[in-house]
Amino acid sequence: MSNFIKRKRLFLIICSMTIMVLMSGCGSKEAETSQGDAQSSSTGTTSEAAAPTENTKYKEEVVINTGAQVTTLDVQEVSNVAHNRVFKLTHDTLVDLDIDTGKIVPKLAKEWEWLSPTELQLKLRNDVFFHNGEELKASDVVFTFKRAENGKASTGRVSNFVDVVAVDDFTVKITLNKPFVDLLDNMTIPVYSILSEKALIDDPNMGYTVGTGVWKLNEFVSNDYVSFDRFDKYWGELTPTQKLKVKYVPESSVSVISLENGEADLCTDLTSSDAVFVEKNKDLSLVEIDGTTCQFFGFNASKAPWDNKLLRQAVAHAIVKEDIITATENGYGKLATTFWGNSQFGYYDGFGDYEYDLDEAKRLLAEAGYPNGLDLEITVPTGYRVTTAELLQAQLSQIGINVTINEVDSAALTSITNDGTHESFVYGLGFNTAGDDIRRAYSPKSTTNRSHYANDRVIELIDLAVAEFDTDKRLADYKEIQEIAHDEIPVIPLYYQTLFFGTNKNLGGVTWNSTSNTDFSGIYVIEK
Amino acid sequence: MLRYILRRIFLMIFVVLGVSFVVFFVINLAPGDVLSKIAPEDATLEEVEALRVELGLDRPIMFRYLDYMKGFVKGDLGKSYITGDDVFKTYMAKLPATLKLAFASIFVSILISIPLGIMAAKNRGSWKDNVSMVAALLGLSMPNFWLGLLLILLFSLKLGWFPTGGAIGFKSLILPAITVGTGLAALLTRTVRSSMLEVIRQDYLRTARAKGVKEKIVINKHAFKNALIPTITIAGTQLTRVLGGAVITETIFAWPGVGRLILDAVYSRDVTMITGCIILKSITISIILLIVDLLYAAVDPRIRAQFAKGGK
Helix, strand or coil: CHHHHHHHHHHHHHHHHHHHHHHHHHHHHHHHHCCCCCCCCCCCCEECCCCCCCCCCECCEEEEEECCCCCCCCCCCCCCHHHHHHHHHHCCCCEEECCCCCCEEECCEEEEEEEECCEEEEEECCCCECCCCCECCHHHHHHHHHHHHHCCCCHHHHCCEEEEEEEECCEEEEEECCCCCCHHHHCCCHHHCCCCHHHHHHCCCCHHHCCCCCEEEEEEECCCEEEEEECCCCCCCCCCCCEEEEEECCCHHHHHHHHHCCCCCEECCCCHHHHHHHHHCCCEEEEEEEEEEEEEEEECCCCCCCCCHHHHHHHHHCCCHHHHHHHHHCCCCEECCCCCCCCCCCCCCCCCCCCCCHHHHHHHHHHCCCCCCEEEEEEEECCCHHHHHHHHHHHHHCCCEEEEEEEECHHHHHHHHHHCCCCEEEEEEECCCCHHHHHHHHCCCECCCCCCCCCHHHHHHHHHHHCCCCHHHHHHHHHHHHHHHHHHCCEEEEEEEEEEEEEECCEECEECCCCCCCECCCCEEECC | CHHHHHHHHHHHHHHHHHHHHHHHHHHHHCCCCCHHHHCCCCCEHHHHHHHHHHCCCCCCHHHHHHHHHHHHHCCCCCECCCCCCEHHHHHHHHHHHHHHHHHHHHHHHHHHHHHHHHHHHHCCCCHHHHHHHHHHHHHHHCCHHHHHHHHHHHHHHHCCCCCCCCCCCCHHHHHHHHHHHHHHHHHHHHHHHHHHHHHHCCHHHHHHHHCCCCHHHHHHHHHHHHHHHHHHHHHHHHHHHHHHHCHHHHHHCCCCCHHHHHHHHHHCCCHHHHHHHHHHHHHHHHHHHHHHHHHHHHHCHHHHHHHHCCCC
16 A cells, blocks of 8 residues: 555656646746847838948858748749749849838839830840849840730739830830729739740740849749849849748747747748747847738628628627737737728728727617627638637627627638628738729629629729829729728728738848838848 | 468559549538639639639539549649649659658657567556556647647757758757657557567466576567567557658648648648549558558568468
8 A cells, every 4th residue: 555655656746747847848938038128120111130340240041931831933823922022032023112102113124104004115224134144135024924924823914915015125115905003013013023035945844933133043842942042143232141041831939939049030920929939039029010911801792681781880880999909919900990901002091990889780780670680600711810700709799690600711711702602701801002902802803802892883983093194083083982982891991910020130131011022132140 | 472462452442542532522522622722812703713614623523533533544643733743743752751750750659669668568567667657648648739849949949959840951850750759659658568468478488487588588589579569550550640640740840741741732722732642642551551461470470371371
């Protein structure tokens, strides 16, 4: 018996010690990192480390961790945030966007002119070389836009191009089928990057990796990493960094740990909870960007009973957006009052928000014919947005709306919303700076108009605005669209998501972009 | 023996057919398709439909399956809808990483479980036995993602001994192998212990001891060899599990293996990639199971005799 008791005690001691060791592993990180100072930057700025001096030494290779996969290096095949960041390293567009002023600035094209509302002429720089040593010529631009007709991501982007001709070696003329004011704005997106005709003729399988950017491809392992060497014949300013690696690290917390132990110099797309660890570490900097992705709660406006705007207005009066931001994003995020990009042309928030008023919500429900409330299914993709759906479930129960949550993955959500079998959904939409990008939200033909909202006047205004060269008139058109959307509320905008990046505190040369296409091409890290 | 191997290879054809049929249909019947990932964000509904027709995704599932299998018979597993890469080449490019992790994990698991299992069996009922079993229970209870993160915190962040992830060099293999291996060791330790306990009671061991054979030789040579069969069975099964199931560990350690490849393909509904990978995985697993069965014969003369008679 006494042996049994001794053994039992021994087990307890061993178990306790094991748990203590494990617990100390968890706790020590918190204690160690809590002494650091928070450092953060805001939207649209270029990050600068301590001012370099003559004797400054730079890290030879910089490593960026990304949470999203890179599946191709062909700029015309995919256009999304993760890929665009990589495309900006190897390729250049004809024009660029000044993040601070919002103006279009020269890049491969040094100047341009609208010859008529449908004809744009661009003059190219004459000191630009591709990674294969070929000089950039107007024929490369013509070739690029011709090839774009068959690219998965680019085909829609050039569908309004009637003709692209080389006027001379360094002059290109683009003719459109109808006026399109946003063309230059759109042409800042990497899907319009210029490719080398010779590289693609020599190697049709991989020639698209040859661009005019600061970084030349070294190795690409799909879904793993992409590595680059600096292209010393780059026409613009060169970074002191010799090599660059973009690594796919799917687990955000591991990405932060690799930043903490110096394996990586920059982590993209951190969650708000992981951002806290970066903020507390004195050797790291946290960069917060006011993102332009609007998180929203949308209805299927083409299907009863949610085709009734009174019901949608009732819901809008019963939602507390601040609580949703707190629960879903730990309080980070900017409240949205209009379904429009906050850095997009035409943004107008003067109509305010629906006031939180449960009595008014109940009155609207009764007026819509549902005095005792009704059932509502919210379709939501797996992940942080489920929290938003749960908050909505709790908030709407107060006005008698019985919410059930249908959690699916994002591929299933796309299919369900395209088929129009959903009642409502929680999702996000990232807006570009071009005003016409709103077509994606409200055009009945758009795959991202998941509300199936159709309003003839809205479409008329979108078409008018994109053909209008008078800025004031365009702004008036876009304001009217937002007024209509505010009243009919097919989508309740919730908040603009904050983007978090963790960096080595000695990192510089990055241009943080609120449209998510942050530019890493000038990146460097000063060695301690 | 040869007849047995040929029969197993013949059965493999039906396994592949069954697996491909189930996977192809399940993935196609799940809501969502690959177009949600490859169509550009600004695509119109018409453009998406045109893309669907271009990829042949508008055709009935049965026709698409038959087309796929026609290609398979010719040795063509198709191309990924997402990357356009050849499925077979992509799988083979990722397989070495998975094999490395699988064998390293099994090695770690054997390294832990055999001494621990033998020690527990030799000292049945003592504190050594109980400690071994508690350790096995802990290993079994700890989820891989938790253990993986703890190991990263300790060995990468605090001590700086190993990298947090990736597959660059031997050092990057150690933490993922320990993560997977610890979980596997738990079950293997219990198996080694129980099979050793069965063997230890046998008369021939008593005879060996009576003849003056040293205890070390009695245990390590005479007892352990006969306790190996169930151990090989479990280790073989675990190997097949790791070959397809180390998804969580591969994700945490950014290990570029087959598990993560399949998981990413499932999320993007890349049907050709999923079906091709699962077919190749089932072939790999069938081969491993066959090797395990053949190993029985190597360690057990009774099974060898059965093969010789053309039995089984």
